[in-house]
Every structure is written in structure tokens, then in C-alpha cells.
Amino acid sequence: MAEETDSGLDESFEILDVRGTAGGPLGTVMNTVTQYLDKYPTTTRVVLGGTGGYVTGYVFKTVGKTAASAVGGGLLLIQIAHKAGYITINTSRLNRDARRFERRVRNEMRQNESAFTNFARRGEEFVRNNSPAALGFAAGFLIGLST
Template sequence: MSLPGSLPKMAERQQNGEERDEGFEILDLAEARRRGWLKDMFPKDLSAKSVGTQIAVGGVSGWCAGYLFSKVGKLAATAVGGGFLLLQIANHAGYVKINWKRVEKDMEKYKKEIGKQAEKAYPDVAQILQQAKTFMQENMVVAGGFAGGFLIGLAS
């Protein structure tokens, strides 16, 4: 609890350099971006850890990713499949007439357009994929544990 006259005194001490709060850490985001997100996610030198630790880290992270992928994948597949099923039922009942050749032509056009926009909007994707490839090459045991954990996560 501060006293009534303490705020002006604190401001005056800070201006004079008498009191500084060292509890804050200054982050250089440009440096963090250059380091890469994979290196920040795992311990400094994971390859120096024991094989068991590497497999455990890879397995647990792989299981989490696989589990989430299976749940989200099931939800997406249900939504897309259900929509397609309803569209087919409506087509069969005569409610709608679908020109499948036009749909295919439009899909190809939009696929190319989305690809171009994605390259413009997310230029860092190639860099992230390269970082992931380098990480996997340097930490083959972790990558193997991740692959196994991912498959187990998909199955659960």
C-alpha cells in the first residue's frame, strides 16, 4: 500500500536514476525470429541428453500432435463428408442440379489462386519447413520418437 505522497517521490527518484525496476526482461523479437521456434520449444541441446530422454520428449510431443490431429481431422472429415452427403441427397431428389465439370474447373482455378496468395501471405513457411528438416536431421532419435508417438496419438 502506498502513502499519499509516495507516487511523486517515486517518479522523482526514477528520473534521478535512483530507483530502477530490474524485474523486466527486454525481448528482441527480431533475434527470437532468427533463432527459430523449434529451438525455443526444446531444450538448448537436446542431442546431448540421454537417448531415453530424447525418445520421451519426441514420443510425448508426437502423441499430443497425433491425438489433436485425429480429433480435429475427424471433425473436419465429418463436416466435409456431411456437407457432401447432403448435397448428393439434394441432387438426387432434384432440389439442385450440379454441373460437376464447372465445379472441377472452378476448384482448379481457386486452388492455384489460393496457392499464390498463401505464398504471398506466408513467406516464412519455407523457412519453417527448412528449420524443421534441419532439426529432424540433427535430432534423429527425437524425430523417431515423435513419429512413433504421433502414430500412437492417431490410434487413441
């Protein structure tokens, strides 16, 4: 397209379609995965989704066990130290700080509600457009958690 300006110079410009590019890093990854999976037949999509789900489930299980052991062990040590008299816990201050933290988290969640809704909508759209891969991922994830 070309337009003539007041100075008589012929300027050409191109209109770029940038719709759908403002999704952030997650949107970019989802678009890339969608374009990649569209090239393959359904069985390949299920296998790729299942493999990715299995690896993700296994990693979640391993990391989850480690985190649960660390948190549980830390709480156990704190309780033992408190009963032995090494530390004292100010329960009224602890409860006050917990209530303050809860209010802050609720306010943050209210402020970011639209971002979460947008994330959920995009995830639902991704699953609808790539149901074989999503089904494979879900099945692989559950198998990875159980092994």
C-alpha cells in the same frame, strides 16, 4: 566499447548479436525447445518426444475423424438434396470456379515457395540437432494415430 564523437561526449554502446532471431514464432518455439532438450540425457529426450508425439497423433486422429465425418456427411446431404430436386448445381460454373481457384493457389504457392523451403530447411536442421526427440516424436505420433 566507447567512441568519442564530434561534441566530445563519450558514448558507450553495445553490439547485439541478433542472428537467428528473425525466424518468426516457429523459430522461437524451435529454439526454445532445442535449448530445453539440450539439458536432458538421450533417454529423457526420447520419452519427451514420444509423449508429445503420442498426444499430437491422438489429437490428429480425433480431429481428422470428426472433420472427415462432417465433410462426408455434408457432401452426402448435398447429393441427396440435388437428386431430390431441392437444389440445382450449375456444373459449368462450378468447374470454371474450380479452375480459377486452382490457378490462384498455384500462384500463391509460387510466391511463397521460399518461405516453404526455409521452413523445410529449419525443420530438417531441428531434426538433425535433436534426433532422439524427433525419433521419439515420430514413433509416438504413429502410435497415437493407431490407438
